[in-house]
Every structure is written in structure tokens, then in C-alpha cells.
Amino acid sequence: MLQLRCPTIGSTIGRLCDLPFIRSHLSPKHGHPFRQTNTMTAYTDLQAEIEAEIAAASDLAALDAVRVSALGKTGRISGLLKTLGSLPPEERKSTGAAINAVRDAIQAILDSKKSELEAAHLATRLESERVDLSLPPMRRAKGGVHPTLQVVDEMVAIFADLGFEVAEGPDIEDDFHNFTALNFPEKHPAREMHDTFFFNPDENGVRKLLRTHTSPVQIRTMISGKPPFRLIVPGRVYRCDSDQTHTPMFHQIEGLVIDKGAHMGHLKWVLETFISRFFETGDVVTQFRPHHFPFTEPSAELDVRCSWEKGELKVGQGDSWLEVLGCGMVHPNVLKNCGLDPDEWQGFAWGMGVDRLAMLKYGVPDLRDMFAADTRWLNHYGFSAFAAPNSASGLS
Amino acid sequence: MKFSLSWLKDHLKTEATIDQVASAMTMAGLEVEDIHDASKALAPFSVAKVVSAAKHPNADKLQVLQVDTVDGMKEIVCGAPNARAGMTTIYAPIGAYVPGLGVTLVEKPVRGVVSNGMMCSAAELELPGESDGIMDLPDDLAVGTPAAAVFGAEPVIDFEVTPNRPDWLGVHGIARDLAATGLGTFEEKPIMPVKGSFPCPISIKVDGDACPIFSGRVIRGVKNGPSPAWLQDKLKSIGLKPISALVDITNYLSFDRARPLHVYDLNKLSGATIEARPGLENHTVAEGEPHHFEQLIALDGKTYTLTPDMCVIADANGERPIGIGGVMGGESTGCDDATTDVFLESAWFDPIRTAQTGRATGINSDAQYRFARGVDPEFVVPGLELATRLILDLCGGEASDIVVAGQAPAGRPNVAFDPAYVAQLTGLSVSKDEIKRILRALGFTLDAVGDHYDVKVPSWRRDVEGKADLVEEVARIHGFNAIPATPLPPVAPRPGGVLTTQQARARAGRRALAALGYSEAVTWSFMRQEWARLFGGGDDRLLLANPIASELNCMRPSPLPNLLEAAGRNAARGLSGAQLFEIGPIYLGLEPGDQKPVIAAIRAPDKTRNWQGGAEDALFALKGDLMSLLDSMGAPVASLQLVQGQNASHWHPGRSARLQLGPKQVIAEFGELHPAVLKAMDLDGAYIGFELRIDNLPTGKTKTSKSKGALTLSPFMPLSRDFAFLVPEATAAGDILRAVRGADKTLISDANVFDVYRGQGVPDGSKSLAVEVTLQPVDKTLTEPEIEAVAAKIVAAAQKAGATLRG
16 A cells, blocks of 8 residues: 655756757758669659648558658668669769758748647637636635724824834723822813713622723823833723714723823823824814813813714814813822822823724724724724835835 | 914913914824914904995895995995994905805895995804894994904914823913923912901811811902903903903902802801811612702802712701802802902812712813812812902902912822933934923922932822823933934844734634635624524623613624624615625623634625526535635534534524534534524625634644645546436435445545436425535556446445435
């Protein structure tokens, strides 16, 4: 049952034999002093006879039979050559030359006919091998990256260039990290505005919750790490809210810079730089509007000048303001809650809705579709695997 | 909240237009939602008189009117039943935009008669009032009078107030901030106390926790009834319905001064004491029984249960609840048109208690909204005086002395403020004088102490607790737009990139799966508990107490159910063969470490047919995809063990397996989902998928060099030999392959199954595996005896693994 198989390497020599090379074309040499006319006529007749046979050969096998009968070892022309020995020496040369001339002529015609037949054979084969390439291939699913995650990658790329690291934290949080440390007063209406999802209290009456923003990761990072900080925090966040423009889960990206002397002017520059790169336009007009967040002081919302054409957003010009994100200087109480001295360290933070920014940039009309996993929608709004955002080729 | 421009001008001397006011509000931190300029909307409309009304020749319900209008006599077709000759009404010319209909009038025949305009109803002009027909106006209005003049329409701003600024819940407070921004002059009119002409017959008791301060007085001999037009117009302009003078006055002060008040009908009170105390619990009645807690029928006619965490206003020696403090009064002591003597209340209710009471009762009254945010505690008595003055002016009567119980909560402590902190925190350069001007305009008082200021915080600014708050005040009034965008000092690029290994792997996995034809989905982190249970989760601890819907009540143990559900949804729409993946968290418990990052993917049964016939085997295609994915994420694919029969119970026991580095380091599970699970999820057909734990991938040793090491390429031709092995059905082909590969680790470079055969020549319960082994000579061409020797080793190794060479 053992059987040896060796990959072929030995056909080189065979191929060399097949190499076409040019054979000299035979031209009849008239006027030779020793030619015997009747013999010459016999040669001409034989040549004509063989030429007729060649012309009549309809395929390569028939042609080969003609070749064998003419030029083969026992062929007609080979037979003539064998008669040379019986000729007187003075005739041998001229007769031999004449026979050779016939042989060469036949060979040339054979070769030509062979090429012709081979070409015809190839043409027939090609015709028979034709396939209808308009037939569809096997279905191969397109695949793609979800627009929200594509936008996260875009944002990570932009902020990586500015030296921001990526931090993450748990979705299931406690009251301290989600609210208290972020300077939400106990039982304050601001907590209620967050529409928090809660778990049932444990045996000690402590209840966990689903984080309402990515800001708890600020707290975790500041408590466990050492300043200065420069980081962004992408992640899932949850609000107990569901309508056309709200989903119970969505994505935020939080930014945090803590450094000596990091002030609101830096915040403005970082966000203007981000907006310009994210919307891929140098023409960005922003407006910082005072606002209130418990965890920043001063607090602001950032608006971007824009226009809408047929539902498509154009950032940079126009007469509308688009509210993009909330931001501010980290509240001294937040720094204190994380063990940082607000007289030594200061800094800023911002938070923005990733899904919403993805919708704005890529013209997605309904937030709820982001989470519906309709394959038609994913095909339309998804991104190619190879469109990984980077600074070199641009973000989108 | 809303106010009209004229209302603002009660407190702010300004020539500013409504747009300028709105813009100044925006830049001061008030979020303007809408500017409703009714005068603009009403501009095309004017008063007209119907001269004659005749029946329409072609329609029973229509009339053809001859109307005297600002544009002269017009023939107008009208369908209103109340249209009649001599009527004074409102005319809309051709070309006018009618806001209530949302259409612009064009000249067109109505049943053959051309109508040269339209007569308008209140609804068509978006004005309050009955809309049974066209407007029926007083006859003394002259033809051509603009509608805006008739209806007193003036611009109204609708805006949002952030919870830190309860003082902005009164127009007065907004005027102060706008004045500070330079929009006009703040007009602070002194409040003249009303001297009581008799002792207050009602005494007050407070429980300091429930209500820190409560003041009031009696006003005798009032005449309640409709309030005067100026007050009604003010209330109507912001969408409030005038009720009676007494109620309108309290509403007015609520919106003008953010000072809620309450008026009791004195003659409906029982006893001579009003008490503000926590709700009482009747311990003689079991908890859960109707009378365990007190109850009150409030002004809205609904009955509320009063619990000890609420502030209850009670009379009759504290026995009878007559109001929910700071939230709503009781029906039994409310005022009506017959009311002649009142007790006027001005108190300060604790914000947290009021907020909780609002949530517990579901009452979101204007008073509750303000008390929950914290009204000015120093304005309790001044507010009472202001209300007294208005009541005396509008309803007459005489006022008693004021009674006060309790004490206003202490104000915010003074703030030590270095003006240089403004620049340090914002990058703004604002002069000391401007800083002083701004803070003083906002009501702060400043005393210089060295190069600092000792800043006293006004009583209405309970949100200000430190120097950062003062910086915000200066910055927002000076203008955030002046903050200079300042480049962040560059940091050296991070040599290893900014992503952690796990983040980088997730990212690589995302791109790999997308390239393999899977579409990335994002699905909820929660799902229905029954499905979570099917996938090894569903612990009660992971249930949400307040889910948005019962099918989204439990944190997910796997993204697979969501992806399967989504694929099923697609299939139900006729989109079969969905290939979906998700990269996201799963939750094994409530602690931070219980959240694990996974990649899950599914392939739904594909119903599409192809002219070439049979598709590749989906299960093995999926396995190939999983291997490609693992490779792209840097997993040690060659070291992975495949274990069949130990997967979690949501997998088909015979058609699923796990990939692991050891029994405690399971990297992925894959295969076909269990038919019972699919049935429970109402899914038809064989769904396959995998789930990969990103965190279980080995992190690998951090090498100091990024070198991939040298690659040695043999100059000798590889050769292959085929073997046929008889193997018991239960033996895994993978085990035979592993044994074969291990037979000679130097020479054997690969082994692959190219056929699996059962049938003639193969005993029952066995299968024949055709295996192709590739030999890679290392330093010389192999001789026949050497090849035979390797072959013998292969056969021996396979035999050890349970395979026999087929003869």
C-alpha cells in the first residue's frame, strides 16, 4: 500500500526538445550539371504526391502518418536516400543534394501544416472551453465594521496623535464612581436627570448601577494612577430612556487632561483640533456656551457652525449651531475626591456621544437603527475592514 | 420656562430686541429652546368687517362674503357657520401664511367662486380661544387694525434652566445676569413692607427638618375674582391659565421672583395653628393597610399618601393634613371666588425632601420644581411682603402682622478669591476691575484682603461654594468666546502606541472578521432573563431593578442570544444567512472584574442557492474563520487544543468544540447551537457560531526585541506520502493528525486529512482517514530507506493513537 510520489522536475530536457527552432527554407537548386532530368521529375512527382497527402491531412494524427510514410525510417524519402550508395560517386553529391532538398521542402510543409492544424485544434478547444462569466459567483458575505466602532477608531487615531491613551472601565458601577466622586450632591435633581438603571440592593442595602456616562473611568484612573493624565475613554453607557432619539444604551467618549497649568484655553484648542480632524475640514467655527455639570467648573457646551442640506450635515459654514459635546474644567471637589490637590493639579474633561457623532458625520437618520443589526443597514452604513482610520491615509 | 420681552423689561431697562436677549441668555448659560414671536406670525393679518353674506351658488354650507378689508372690498368664500353680515373679524390676504393650517393662501376658485382671501378662526392663527368658527371681535375695532395689536402678541422666549440656578426660575434673576453682561440696567425696586393692622390669629409651628422656616400672615376682607388684564396677559403670554386674582398673584411671583407661595382660605382652616412637620405613620394600622399613612386630597383632586419623608402642612392641632409642603396645597382649604379671608404662606422647604416628594407623588408643580432646586432662603419674608402688597392692591382687604417660625438655612460661607485664578483656570486675561464689576453686578460683595478678595455669596446663589465657581461667573459674563485656544504642550509620541494589548487585539479581531465577511453589530448589554439562563447566566443579582422593558431585564452572559435574535429578525424579513459579530462585554457578576471582553459571531442558515450547487460545509467554514481570526489576533494557533464534548449546554453536544490552552484557559467555544435553545428562541434551522474570550488569550512575554527571528528555508524538495488509516468512529481525526505530526518533528512539516471514507471495506463503527504527510528534508535529500523509516514511525505513532494502517 505504500506508494511513493515524487514531484516532477525532470521534464526540462523534454521541453528543450520541443523548443521551436527555425529551419532553413528549402529553395530548389536548378541547373546542376549532374542532374538527370527523369530522376529529377520523379523527385518532383514524389514531392507533389507527398505535398498533396499533407494538404489532405485533416488532423494531427493523419499528418503524422504522412510524416512517417515520407520521412520515417522506412519512409519514401528515407528510401531514396538509401539508394544513394548505389550511385556513382560523381552523382551522389548532386542527387543527394536533390533528395535532401525534397526532404527539407517536405519537412517545411509538414511543419507549416502542423502549426496550422495545431492552431485550428487550439481554436476548437478554446471555443469548447468557453464559460459564461456573467454567471454569479458563490455568494460571499460582504462583512463590515459598525459605524459607531469605526468612529471610535477614528477618535482614538486623532487623540493618539495628541498623546492621549485609551482607558476603559466597568459598565456596572457603584454610586461612588458614577455620582458621588463626580460631585453629584446626594439626592440632587441632577442625579435624577441621569435616568439611571439600578440593580437590586444587596444584603447591605447597597445597589449597583449601570454607568450613566464614561466619567467614572476618570475617577478610577485618577485614583489608581499618577498625574499628569492625558486619556480618552470610549465605552457603553446606559440611560433608562427610550424614544426616537434615545436608546437605553449608547456610546460615549470621555476625554481627560490633568496637568499643572492645563486650562480652558487648552481645552478649546484640543476640541477645535478634534472637530477639525473629525469632520475633516479646516474651516471650523466653534462656540463655547456656559452650561452646568456637577463635575466641571466652569462648564461649557461646544457648538459647531454648520448647515444642513437635504438632511446632510456640512460643518464649517452655514447659519446653524450644532451642539456637539459637554466639557469643562474638572471640579476641585472631583480632584479632591481622587486624592489630588486642586491647588497643585488642574485640568479639563469632556464627553461626547459617539453614536450621535457617527450619525451626524455619516448621515445616519435614526439612532435606534444603530442597535437593530439589520443586515441591509449594516451593509449600507458599515465600513470596509481595510478602512482602518489612521493619520497617513486620512480618517475616512 | 418662558417669559415675554415686556415681562423682562419690568426688571431690565434695555432697548435690546428679542434676538439680542436670546443671544445674551445663551452666552450667559441659559439654553434658549425657542423664540416664539407671535407678532411676526400675525403680521399678514388684520381686522375686517363683513358687509354682506350670501349663499354660495353651488354649495349649501358655504357663503360668499363681501368684506371690507385693509385691501379694500374683497369677495371671500367662507365655510364658517357663524359668518354673518356686520361681523368684525380677521382677514388673511392671498399670499399670507396661515400658521394654524401650515399653508400659504393662493387665489383659487371654491366651487366655482374665486375667494380673494380668507376669514380666520383663532386656531388658524394659533391663538387661544374657541374655534367654532371665524373670530368674532368687538365692533369698535377699525378695519385694517393689525392682528398683533388686537391680540397683544409679543415675543416669548422659551428656555431651559440648569439645576444649579434656581434663581433663573424667576424673570427677576435672569434680568440680573443679563444686566451684568451689559444688555441693560437691572432695576431692583425696593420692597416696601406692609405693616400689619392686627395680630395674626394663626400661629405656626415647624419641625426644622421638614421645614426650616415658615412665614405667613392673614389678610382679611379680600375680594377674589378675575385678576386684572395686565396680570392675565402676563400669565397667558407664558402659557399659564388665569384662574383668580389670588391664585394668579402666587403664580406670578413664582415666575417673576422664583418665590412660590400658597394661599389658604382662612375660614376653611381648623384651629389656630398651622404646623409644618414630617408625615405621620399610624402604627396602630399595619403597614400596607390604607390608613397606615396619612392621606390628603390635593388641589388637583387626587388623593396622595403622605409618608414620613415628606413635609406635611397640617391644621387642627397638627391632626389634619392641609398641604404637601412645597409641592401642592389641599383641596379642603383652597380659595375660591367666595373667599374673603386668607392665610398667605411663604416658606422654605428642603430641596432634597421636596425633590423626593415630587418623585414619590408624581407631582411636578411649579412650586415643587423651584423648591427642589433651592429657592432664595433670604427672600421668604420679602416675598411674603411683595405678595401682600399685590393682594391688597388687587383684592383689597387688610393684612395682619407677620408670623415666622424657624430660621432660614445659613448662607454659603465666604470664598477667598485670588483674581489671578481666573487666568490660571481659563487662560482668559480679565482686568481686576472687570472681575470686580462682574461679581458685584451678580450680587456678590467683595472685600479686599491683601491681593485676595473675601467674597460674600448672595443668598440666591447656593450653588457657589468655591473659587472655581467664581471663575465661572467671571468667565461666562466676560464671555467664553474670549477664551484663547491654546495649543496643548506636545508630549513625546508613545513608543508602543496608545492601546493596551487587549484593545489592540479587539481592534485586529474586528477588522479580521469584517474581512472574513461578518458584519459587526452592536446589541444591548441586557436581554431577557430566560435567554440569559439558556446561555449560562440569568442570575437574579444581574437583574435590573428598573428595566426599560421586561425583555431587557438581565445583564447578558453572552452576546450570542442577541446576535441570534437579530439574525432571526433578519430571516423573518427574508434576509437569510446573516453573518454577524459583536465585540463587547459580558457580565458574570456585579464586580468590575466580572465583566469580560468577548468576540461573538454567528452564521444563520443560508437559503440562497447557487447554480454551482452545494456550498462549502458551513460548520468547517466557521471553524476556518475562527482560526483565521485567532491568528490575526496573535493567538498561538498551533498550540491550541481542540476539545469536543465539554462545551457549555447551549451548544449542540456533538457538533461543537472548544479551543483551549489548558482546561482552565478556554479561548473559544464554537459549533452549532443546541436545537433546544434555538427552539426556545423560536429560530428555525441550524445556527452556528463562536464566542471568544479576548482576556483568555495569552499576553505573551514582552520581548525586548521585535525581531521575528531567523527563517531557515530548506533547499531540498519536500515530498509527500499518503496513508490510509482505519480509525474507530469515536476517535478524533485531530488526535491522529497530532500523533502523525509528532512522529518525527524534524522531518514532518505537515499532515492533512484529504478523505474520510466509510463503507465497503471499512468495518462498521470505523472510518478510514486518508492522510497526506509532507516530509521536509533538512540537510540532504532523503534516501528510500530513510523515507521508509519515517513512514514506519508515522504508522507506529498513529497506531498508538488508535489507528491501524489499511492493508
